[in-house]
């Protein structure tokens with residue numbers, strides 16, 4: 831949180847705030863959490879979320895998804911990317927064609943094959959360690975897709 835002390839837009843001091851931040855769209859719903867960030871005191875609209883906080887948010891969501899009963903394509907892609915695993919490498923691990931994995935991932939709202947999901951969940955439990963996850967709230971996505979981060 832120490833990277834920014836002044837607004838890059840207007841050079842006014844930044845203050846610490848806690849703001850509700852939207853997570854990723856998982857096909858009609860998403861997780862949100864209250865994240866610490868910096869906001870410009872002048873009210874120019876400048877706000878700064880640091881990389882470590884964003885990563886902690888990402889890890890928190892990945893770990894929450896490990897407990898999900900059904901994992902769709904959008905959730906699967908998020909989980910795979912949350913620990914930096916490329917599609918080609920995962921396809922190799924799952925012993926499937928990369929094209930087949932890509933096709934399944936593109937059907938964002940449809941459940942992924944459970945055998946693939948189990949392997950990915952196992953990898954996340956092994957690789958994603960977050961000792962202090964954010965409290966998440968699961969909410970319906972009602973806003974325009976343009977606001978969804980990828």
Ligand SMILES: [Zn+2]
Nearest residue numbers: 837840870874
């Ligand atoms: Zn500003």
